[in-house]
Amino acid sequence: MDGVFALVYEQVKRIPRGRVATYGQIAALIGNPRLSRAVGYALHVNPEPGVIPCHRVVNREGRLSPAFAFGGVNMQEKLLEDEGVRVENGFVDLSQYRWEPIIESSEE
DNA sequence: GTTGTGACACATT
DNA sequence: AAATGTGCCACAA
Numbered sequence: 631m632d633g634v635f636a637l638v639y640e641q642v643k644r645i646p647r648g649r650v651a652t653y654g655q656i657a658a659l660i661g662n663p664r665l666s667r668a669v670g671y672a673l674h675v676n677p678e679p680g681v682i683p684c685h686r687v688v689n690r691e692g693r694l695s696p697a698f699a700f701g702g703v704n705m706q707e708k709l710l711e712d713e714g715v716r717v718e719n720g721f722v723d724l725s726q727y728r729w730e731p732i733i734e735s736s737e738e
Numbered sequence: 739g740t741t742g743t744g745a746c747a748c749a750t751t
Numbered sequence: 752a753a754a755t756g757t758g759c760c761a762c763a764a
Contacts, residue, residue: 652746654747657747665761666746684745690746
């Protein structure tokens with residue numbers, strides 16, 4: 631499993647409870663902001679449901695996936711609300727729930 | 739090997 | 752402002 635998926639899953643699993651991340655952000659964390667589509671694909675295959683909080687991943691608009699494969703967008707909304715994320719009509723306030731990724735840069 | 743599609747993002751009209 | 756088109760990368764046939 632040297633594919634990009636692993637990296638995607640790693641980042642997605644890193645999303646703290648009560649926070650949401652966008653596909654572009656995950657892709658950026660992996661190292662390729664253009665992988666946004668591949669990220670969605672990776673979650674689409676969702677090899678480990680229950681382990682990967684894909685419900686915490688939303689698009690750049692903060693909109694939930696229209697084709698949530700778990701039981702409908704309702705389920706995703708429910709899960710997010712259960713985590714404390716306010717979901718409105720399938721939309722979440724990224725300005726408030728946007729996860730702040732920690733870049734493991736050697737910085738300085 | 740090429741062609742087409744996709745849980746996205748960005749640019750342009 | 753919204754809608755449309757294009758670009759990106761990865762995977763299936």
